[in-house]
Every structure is written in C-alpha cells, then in structure tokens.
Amino acid sequence: NAGVTQTPKFRVLKTGQSMTLLCAQDMNHEYMYWYRQDPGMGLRLIHYSVGEGTTAKGEVPDGYNVSRLKKQNFLLGLESAAPSQTSVYFCASRWGGAGELFFGEGSRLTVL
Amino acid sequence: TQLLEQSPQFLSIQEGENLTVYCNSSSVFSSLQWYRQEPGEGPVLLVTVVTGGEVKKLKRLTFQFGDARKDSSLHITAAQPGDTGLYLCAGAVANAGKSTFGDGTTLTVKP
Numbered sequence: 001n002a003g004v005t006q007t008p009k010f011r012v013l014k015t016g017q018s019m020t021l022l023c024a025q026d027m028n029h030e031y032m033y034w035y036r037q038d039p040g041m042g043l044r045l046i047h048y049s050v051g052e053g054t055t056a057k058g059e060v061p062d063g064y065n066v067s068r069l070k071k072q073n074f075l076l077g078l079e080s081a082a083p084s085q086t087s088v089y090f091c092a093s094r095w096g097g098a099g100e101l102f103f104g105e106g107s108r109l110t111v112l
Numbered sequence: 113t114q115l116l117e118q119s120p121q122f123l124s125i126q127e128g129e130n131l132t133v134y135c136n137s138s139s140v141f142s143s144l145q146w147y148r149q150e151p152g153e154g155p156v157l158l159v160t161v162v163t164g165g166e167v168k169k170l171k172r173l174t175f176q177f178g179d180a181r182k183d184s185s186l187h188i189t190a191a192q193p194g195d196t197g198l199y200l201c202a203g204a205v206a207n208a209g210k211s212t213f214g215d216g217t218t219l220t221v222k223p
Contacts, residue, residue, distance in 0.1 A: 004154075031209060040121065042200060042215040043155070050209050058210065090154050098143050098204035101211065103154025 002026050006091050006104035013081045013111045021076040021107050023091030031094050032074040033058075033101070034066060036087040043090065049074055050097070081111045115139070116203055116214035124220040128190050133217045135201035136183045142206040144177055144184045149198040149216075158186075191221045 004025045013019055023032065030051050035043040035058075045058030047066040055066045063085060065077045074093075078085060088108050092101040116137045125131055135144070143162040147155035159168050161177035161184060168175045172195075174187040188195055198218050202211040 033210070035213075040215060042118075043202075043213040045210055045212075048210055056209075059212075092154070097207065097209035098211070100145070100157045100160065101147075101155070101202070103156070105152070105154055 004091055004093055004102050004104040006089075006107045008107060009105065010108050011110070013078075013109065015082060015111060017081050018077070018079050019081065019109075020078075021089055021091075021109075023074045023076070023093075023104060025072055025074075025091075025093040025102070027093065027095075027102065028071070029093035029095055029102070030071075031097060032068065033092045034064070034074065034076045035090045035092065036060065037090060037106075038087050046076065046089075078109075081109075083111045085109065086111045116201055116212055118199075118201060118214035118217050120217060121215065122218050122220075124222065125191055127192055127221055127223050129221075131188050131191060131219070133186045133188075133199055133219070134183070135185070135214050137203060138182065139203070139205075140181050141203035142181070143204050144181070145202045145204070145211070146175055146184070146186055147200045147202060149200060155198075155200055188219075191219075193221045193223050195219060196221050 033048040034046040049068040052071040091104045146158045149155040164179045164181045166177045172189045201214045204211045
C-alpha cells in the first residue's frame with residue numbers, strides 16, 4: 001500500500017544549484033499535482049498534469065519545471081534554486097479532476 | 113483565480129468545547145472538500161460536499177456547504193486532543209482539473 005511516494009524527503013541546496021523531486025503513485029491515477037506549503041499560506045499549486053505526457057501551470061509556476069513521461073511518475077525540477085523556494089513540497093494524485101486527493105508525505109527543501 | 117478564505121487562522125480551545133471553522137469565497141465551486149493535516153504528513157480527506165445546502169456528519173464533525181456553493185463550515189462538537197491539526201478547505205470547479213486550497217485553520221485542543 002505505497003500510495004504516493006516522494007523522494008527525497010529532505011534536501012539542502014545552495015543558491016543556484018539544481019535538483020529534481022520525484023513523485024510516484026501506484027494507484028493508476030490520471031491527475032497528478034505539485035504543491036508547495038509555506039507557513040500560514042496553505043497549499044499553493046505549482047504545476048499539474050491531467051495525464052501522461054501533459055503538464056499545465058498552476059498558481060506559482062515560476063522557477064519550476066515538470067515532466068510526466070510515465071503515468072505513474074511526476075517530476076518537479078528546480079533549475080536554479082533560490083532561497084524563496086525554501087518550502088515543503090507535496091505531491092498529490094487522483095482519478096478525476098475533482099475527486100479525493102491522495103498526498104505524499106512531503107519533501108522539505110532548504111535553499112541557503 | 114478562485115480564492116478561498118478560512119477563518120479563524122488559529123484556534124486554541126479546551127477539550128470538550130465546540131468550535132466552527134469557516135471557508136468563504138466569492139466564487140462558485142462544483143464541490144468542496146475538507147482535509148486534515150498532522151505535522152510531518154500530507155493532508156487527508158475528511159469529506160466532500162457537492163450540493164448547495166448539503167450537510168454531512170462524520171461522528172462529531174458536521175460539514176455544511178452553502179446554498180450558493182460559495183462557502184462551507186466545519187463544526188466540531190466536544191473537541192478532543194486528537195482533533196488537533198491543520199484543517200484545509202479545497203474547492204474545485206467542474207472540468208478545471210485542479211483544486212484551490214484555503215490557507216488553513218490550525219486547531220489546538222488542550223486536555
């Protein structure tokens with residue numbers, strides 16, 4: 001019963017470094033999402049995908065890129081990390097566009 | 113962009129008290145969900161409401177969707193320390209493929 005798995009769970013980067021967060025789901029969900037969560041600001045949508053090979057921008061897409069080459073995986077990339085990208089990142093997935101969201105445990109990223 | 117405002121932002125109460133959390137918007141949603149998040153974990157769905165005026169009960173939790181489908185409330189009766197957590201509302205618009213989250217209400221229930 002893996003559900004939604006995020007790797008890595010913790011990462012510290014220096015300003016300007018790049019990295020990729022991986023999200024994997026084993027529920028055959030069509031829709032996948034990347035959110036960031038900052039204190040007092042709830043969850044803000046970065047990018048999302050409505051199916052394999054598709055991606056779309058969310059509320060706060062600048063500085064991030066995504067890819068959905070396989071249905072079960074959704075990758076979030078930071079090309080040149082900035083301190084403003086210090087946050088907890090959550091991946092989520094679901095069958096349809098409005099059903100229950102299943103979340104991973106989060107990835108805590110610190111950019112120095 | 114649909115915005116969801118939650119109030120209060122923080123709530124600290126004693127065990128046994130009742131409380132209500134609100135989720136308001138100027139936009140109409142086709143469905144609204146409530147999630148609960150504990151520290152170090154991802155949010156977990158509590159309920160989905162889809163019909164204006166709908167009321168759903170989950171043990172001591174009562175959820176209501178406004179008649180105009182723009183707002184919702186969560187009422188907890190006789191709160192317990194296990195209810196402590198971050199409560200998030202999320203609204204979805206039909207065919208948009210995405211949900212908008214409120215900023216959350218942090219609830220602390222003291223024994």
